[in-house]
Amino acid sequence: MRISLKYRIAIIIFVLEAIMMTAVLWATLNHSEDAIREQFASNERAILEVMGGISHIALLTGEYSGLQPYLENLLQDSRIEQVMLVDQRGIIVAGTRPESIGRFPATFSTAVTLDPETQARKIWISKNIKDEDRLLGVLAMELSDAELVAATADAGKLGVSIAVTGMILIAIVGLVVGSLLTWRLAVVTDAANRFAEGDAMARTGFRGDDEISELGQTFDKMASSLQASAEESNSLIDQLSEKNAELEQFAYTVSHDLKTPLVTVKGYVGMLQKDLQADERERIEQDLGYIVAATDTMGSLLEDLLELSRVGRIVNESEEVSLTELFESVAAGMHLQIASRGADLTVQPQMPPVLVDRQRMAEVIQNLLENALKFSAKSNPPKIEVSASKEDDIIVCCVADNGIGVEPEFQDQIFGLFNRLSASYEGTGIGLALVKRIVEVHHGRVWVDSPGNGEGARFCFALPSIEKAA
Ligand SMILES: Nc1ncnc2c1ncn2[C@@H]1O[C@H](COP(=O)(O)OP(=O)(O)O)[C@@H](O)[C@H]1O
Ligand SMILES: [Mg+2]
Missing domain, CATH: 3.30.450.20 (PAS domain)
Structure with missing residues (x-):
């Protein structure tokens, strides 16, 4: 009993x-x-x-x-x-x-x-x-x-x-004293039962420093940490299933996109056989040209994919890097490209420093600058502006151009693998996927602002400030 x-x-x-x-x-x-x-x-x-x-x-x-x-x-x-x-x-x-x-x-x-x-x-x-x-x-x-x-x-x-x-009086007093001593224990038991039944918010809310208050506070602490770890594992499961879906999509697009140049090669090899039999020299050279172009495409696809797979797998030591200095050194490597398009590039001096894998961050900058050049080539003259600002613990750096812009409905899509909006520009559609992965490995995020419709685009990435990243 x-x-x-x-x-x-x-x-x-x-x-x-x-x-x-x-x-x-x-x-x-x-x-x-x-x-x-x-x-x-x-x-x-x-x-x-x-x-x-x-x-x-x-x-x-x-x-x-x-x-x-x-x-x-x-x-x-x-x-x-x-x-x-x-x-x-x-x-x-x-x-x-x-x-x-x-x-x-x-x-x-x-x-x-x-x-x-x-x-x-x-x-x-x-x-x-x-x-x-x-x-x-x-x-x-x-x-x-x-x-x-x-x-x-x-x-x-x-x-x-x-x-x-x-x-009789003592019996009543005994009951009152017993109740006074035990009602808070009943509160703890009730909270524990509710928690066990799945009410993650069940707490005793006790203050004070006597033994029962301490018991209640210990329970509250335990419940909070259990709740936090449950939330954490839930969010890990979410992330994991998101990554899994991404991986499936990735395998699908990779095999699809690698197949396209192969189909091209196979087609032109058939043509080549026919043209060899007919001994049509001019067409033979044309066929060979298409075959070489298709294999080149495949080569650069594979190269970019390899680069993408390296991000996160091969991690270099983080170091303090000045954004201004990094942009200038990447731009220096691209000076022929920039000059041939007559582009006007301005980089904000004394942008804040960031704590990053220097080599990977240079790839991010290279891809953003290449895109800005590529998609504003027809503007006269192409104008590219690089700037950065610090808000609280976050550094936001943007590359703005006066090119073709990105329509709002495609602004998320373009960061997906192989997603390109126009076939009339060369490319593999891997660049922005690479940018996104590198920035995310640095606990940051990337996005684009653009009114679309030929009015330029502004690609931004946000990274934790040095104090926060350290
Ligand atoms: N600065 C830009 N202005 C307009 N569109 C852009 C810009 N940068 C990227 N895009 C769009 O995003 C697509 C994906 O870019 P990216 O992943 O770098 O692939 P790629 O450069 O190989 O086409 C591009 O094909 C283009 O449609
Ligand atoms: Mg690109």
């Missing part, structure tokens, strides 16, 4: 208090009974002393009628059962029971007798009455403690009713 802690505490308090109360009650009653008994007997002894004087005279004179009313008067004291005066012969000469006067021998003893009905004790006390050394007689008095027993019983009843009331 399960007994709640609240009731256990109440029971313990109740039992302890009950034992204490019984002990106190017992001691009080016993003490008072003894005290009353003692006083009781001493009162009667004093009476005996006083009456002894009168009895002395009566015994000397043999005149008892004067004594008789005094003795009868004594019966007003309810504790006195009977009184008798016995002379030296043993004959009752005066007493409160007239029928026994003149009887012999007088019987009284000092033993205590017990009334079987009332449980009252009866006791004889006596006084020897002497004249000088001569014994004249004995004055004896029978006492009963019936009244005392009744008084003690009343006191007992009162005591018991006080004790019972006290115990």
